[in-house]
Amino acid sequence: xxxxxxxxxxxxxxxxxxxxxxxxxxxxxxxxxxxxxxxxxxxxxxxxxxxxxxxxxxxxxxxxxxxxxxxxxxxxxxxxxxxxxxxxxxxxxxxxxxxxxxxxxxxxxxxxxxxxxxxxxxxxxxxxxxxxxxxxxxxxxxxxxxxxxxxxxxxxxxxxxxxxxxxxxxxxxxxxxxxxxxxxxxxxxxxxxxxxxxxxxxxxxxxxxxxxxxxxxxxxxxxxxxxxxxxxxxxxxxxxxxxxxxxxxxxxxxxxxxxxxxxxxxxxxxxxxxxxxxxxxxxxxxxxxxxxxxxxxxxxxxxxxxxxxxxxxxxxxxxxxxxxxxxxxxxxxxxxxxxxxxxxxxxxxxxxxxxxxxxxxxxxxxxxxxxxxxxxxxxxxxxxxxxxxxxxxxxxxxxxxxxxxxxxxxxxxxxxxxxxxxxxxxxxxxxxxxxxxxxxxxxxxxxxxxx
Numbered sequence: 001x002x003x004x005x006x007x008x009x010x011x012x013x014x015x016x017x018x019x020x021x022x023x024x025x026x027x028x029x030x031x032x033x034x035x036x037x038x039x040x041x042x043x044x045x046x047x048x049x050x051x052x053x054x055x056x057x058x059x060x061x062x063x064x065x066x067x068x069x070x071x072x073x074x075x076x077x078x079x080x081x082x083x084x085x086x087x088x089x090x091x092x093x094x095x096x097x098x099x100x101x102x103x104x105x106x107x108x109x110x111x112x113x114x115x116x117x118x119x120x121x122x123x124x125x126x127x128x129x130x131x132x133x134x135x136x137x138x139x140x141x142x143x144x145x146x147x148x149x150x151x152x153x154x155x156x157x158x159x160x161x162x163x164x165x166x167x168x169x170x171x172x173x174x175x176x177x178x179x180x181x182x183x184x185x186x187x188x189x190x191x192x193x194x195x196x197x198x199x200x201x202x203x204x205x206x207x208x209x210x211x212x213x214x215x216x217x218x219x220x221x222x223x224x225x226x227x228x229x230x231x232x233x234x235x236x237x238x239x240x241x242x243x244x245x246x247x248x249x250x251x252x253x254x255x256x257x258x259x260x261x262x263x264x265x266x267x268x269x270x271x272x273x274x275x276x277x278x279x280x281x282x283x284x285x286x287x288x289x290x291x292x293x294x295x296x297x298x299x300x301x302x303x304x305x306x307x308x309x310x311x312x313x314x315x316x317x318x319x320x321x322x323x324x325x326x327x328x329x330x331x332x333x334x335x336x337x338x339x340x341x342x343x344x345x346x347x348x349x350x351x352x353x354x355x356x357x358x359x360x361x362x363x364x365x366x367x368x369x370x371x372x373x374x375x376x377x378x379x380x381x382x383x384x385x386x387x388x389x390x391x392x393x394x395x396x397x398x399x400x401x402x403x404x405x406x407x408x409x410x411x412x413x414x415x416x417x418x419x420x421x422x423x424x425x426x427x428x429x430x431x432x433x434x435x436x437x438x439x440x441x442x443x444x445x446x447x448x449x450x451x
Contacts, residue, residue, distance in 0.1 A: 002105070002125070003159070003163055004064075004067070004068060004071075004101065004105075004160065004163050004167075005101060005102065005105050005125075007156055007159045007160055007163070008071060008094070008097065008098045008101060008102075008160075009098075009102075009136070010135060010136045010139055010156070011075075011094060011098070011136070011153075011156050012037075012040060012041075012044075012098065012136065014136035014139055014140035014152060015036050015037060015136075015140065015152070016037060016140075016268055016271070017136075017140035017141055017144060017271065017282055017285075017286055018140060018144055018149045018152060019033050019034075019036075020282070021144065021148075021149050022036070022084075022149060025149065026083065026084040026087075028084055032084065033084075034396075035088065036087070036088065036091055037392075038197075038389070038393070039088060039091065039092065039095070040091050040092075040094065040095040040098075041095075041197070041385060041388070041389040041392075042095075042193070042194045042197050042198065042389070043092055043095035043096060043099060043194075044095050044098055044099035044102070044385050045099070045193045045194070045197070045382060045385050045386055045389065046099065046190055046191055046193055046194060047095070047096050047098075047099025047100050048099050048100075048102065048103050048378055048381045048382040048385060049186075049187075049190050049238055049239045049378055049379075049382055050099075050100070050187060050190075050238065051099070051100050051102075051103045051104045051107070051374070051378050051381075052103075052107070052238075052239060052240070052374040052375045052378045053180065053182055053238060054100060054104070055104055055107060055108075055175050055374050056175075056177065056178040056179070056180055056374070057177065057178075057179055057180060057182075059173045059177065060104075060108065060171070060172075060173050060174055060175045061167075061171045061172060061173050063100075063104065064101075064104075064167060064171050065164065065167055065168070065171070067097045067100050067101045067104075068097070068160055068163060068164045068167065069164065070093055070094075070096055070097040071093070071094050071097035071098070071156075071160055072157060072160045072161055072164065073093060074089075074090045074091065074092070074093025074094040074096075074097065075090065075094060075153050075156050075157040075160065076090070076157060077089055077090030077093065078090035078091060078094070078150075078153045079150050079153045079154055079157065099385075102381050102385075103374070103377045103378040103380075103381035103382075104374075105125070106125060106361060106377045106381065107175075107373055107374040107377040107378070108174060108175060109121055109125055110362070110365045110373050110377065111174070111175060111370065111373055111374070112174055115366055117308065118308075118362045118365065118366065120301070120304045120305045120308055121304065125358055125361075135289075135293045136267065138286045138287055138289055138290050138293060139152075139155075139286075140152055140286055141282055141283045141284075141285065141286025141287055142283070142286070142287075143155060144282065144283075145283050175374075180236045181236050182238070183230070183234060183236065183237065183238045185230065186227055186230055186231065186234075186237065186238035186239070187238060188223075189223045189224070189226045189227035189230065190223075190224075190227055190238070191223065192219075192220040192221065192222070192223030192224040192227065193220075193224065193382075193386065194220075195216050195217065195219060195220025195223070196217065196220045196221065196224070197386070197389055197390065197393070198216065198220075199213050199216055199217040199220070200390060200393050200394075228241060239375055239378060239379060240372055240375035240376075241379070243368055243372055243375055243376045243379055244379070246367045246368065247443070248363065248364070248367045248442060248443055249364045249367045249368060249376065251438050251439075251441055251442055252360040252361065252363050252364030252367070252380065253360075253364065253379065253380055253383045253384070254434075254435070254438045255316055255320070255356055255357075255360040255435060255438050255439060256356070256357050256358075256360040256361055256364075256380055256383075256384050257383055257384050257387035257388070258320070258323075258356070258387075258431065258432060258434065258435030258438070259319065259320075259323065259352070259353045259356035259357040259360065259435070260353075260357055260384045260387065260388045260391075261387055261388055261390075261391035261428070261431060262323045262326075262327070262349050262352070262353060262428065262432060262435075263296075263349070263350060263353045263357070264388045264391060264392055265391050265392060265395050265424075265428060266289075266292070266346050266349050266350060267289060268392050268395070268396075269395050269399070269421075269424060270285075270288070270289065270342065270346050271285040271286060271288070271289065272285075272399075273335070273342065273421055274288055274339065274342070276417055277335060277414075277417055277418060277421065278338070278339055278342075280339065284339075288339060288342070288343050288346075289343075289346060291343050291344075291346070291347045292343070292346040292347035292349070292350035292351070293350065295347045295350060295351045295354075296350040296351060296353060296354050299351055299354035299355070300354045300358065302354075303315055303319070303354050303355045303358075303359060304358065304359065304362070307359045307362065307363075312359050312360075312362070312363040312366075312442065313439065313442040313443075315355050315356075315359050316355060316356050316359055316360060316363075316439045316442065317436075317439045317440070318352075318355050319352040319353065319354065319355025319356035319359075319439075320352065320355075320356060320432065320435050320436040320439045321352070321436065322348055322349070322351055322352030322355065323348075323349050323352035323353065323356070323432050323435065324352075324429070324432045324433065324435075324436055325348060326345045326346075326348040326349035326352065327349065327425060327428050327429035327432050328429050329345055330345060330425035330429070331422070331425045331426040331429040334418070334422045334425075335417070335418035335419070335420075335421035335422045335425065336418060356435075356439075357384075360380075361377065361380055363442075364376055364380055365377065391428075391431075394427070395424050395427070395428070398420065398423050398424050398427060399420040399421065399423075399424055400420070401420075402416070402419055402420040402423045403416045403417055403419070403420040406419050406420070
């Protein structure tokens with residue numbers, strides 16, 4: 001499970017390094033190629049709420065093999081894609097697999113692990129998810145240095161194919177089956193998430209049809225409202241949203257989202273800063289994330305054990321403080337920092353993520369009865385993905401709009417870029433302040449659980 005999650009997580013963050021190559025190969029612009037990541041995230045968000053139903057109605061071994069097969073076929077389609085449209089189809093299939101796997105493997109780990117040991121276990125899960133996300137641009141930079149862009153996906157396909165064969169013998173059915181009706185209406189209504197994020201992605205772009213955008217946004221919001229109401233009113237909801245009645249669980253959603261935003265924005269925005277402001281190569285910009293990825297990997301198992309010993313609140317306060325110091329330094333100094341200090345600040349932010357993201361997921365699970373763990377994990381994963389996707393979109397929009405505005409006012413392109421990055425740094429510093437406040441509001445997770 002962990003190897004599959006690691007590979008699929010890398011596939012999520014690694015492709016951005018290949019954007020320039022893909023733009024040239026397919027003859028597309030930057031806004032089009034970005035859909036390889038944006039579309040991926042949108043489809044993931046829709047599939048995550050379905051994962052509890054799949055876990056309850058399909059034996060885990062069969063489900064895991066199905067996930068691997070879907071991802072493998074999707075990757076094969078990407079490798080042989082003759083045009084961008086076919087490549088997007090392959091990426092969509094990859095996203096379906098990842099959207100099901102991420103909450104599912106966390107649910108399984110939490111279910112089979114005693115509550116007093118969950119922090120340690122989820123520390124290793126955090127190592128896989130966090131370090132894979134951070135390692136994506138690094139692996140991409142190395143592979144693209146020695147091969148064409150297809151080589152990157154061939155690597156993924158080889159690993160997943162080997163894992164499929166191993167899983168035929170190694171994976172066991174560990175989750176109890178609770179057959180239930182799949183509420184198709186809820187599935188359809190959940191597509192409102194795609195509409196909302198699609199409109200957010202349109203902000204700041206040229207030649208927007210505002211009437212169409214407003215209609216899509218209103219319809220999407222209505223769909224989500226219907227989805228939420230339906231989960232509280234039908235006998236067999238797609239997703240048990242009553243987990244949100246637990247305040248500590250709600251805080252865990254906010255904290256895992258805040259830490260994930262910090263991590264994914266670093267992995268996407270920092271390589272762009274290295275290339276555009278500091279003028280380093282794609283290879284160096286990817287490798288510059290290595291210290292942060294290494295620190296994140298080393299800290300995740302430690303923070304999990306630490307949470308079991310000294311409590312989740314203190315661990316997460318440490319993490320949010322590290323993240324806040326990183327973004328705070330960037331917001332004060334501005335976008336005129338050289339490569340090595342930027343690498344140190346990136347490592348500080350990524351290290352802080354190790355103290356927050358998976359401890360928050362574990363704390364949320366500890367606030368719930370065992371039979372709601374899969375639903376709780378799906379809700380956390382969905383919100384985290386939505387917040388992470390929105391964070392990347394917001395960072396990209398700020399960067400683009402501030403640069404365009406400054407250039408139109410007569411500022412040089414170089415200074416306009418630096419100003420854009422500085423506004424991004426300030427924005428995410430403010431966001432992480434909210435994360436620190438949430439950590440301060442945490443209560444002892446052993447006090448109450450949903451009945």
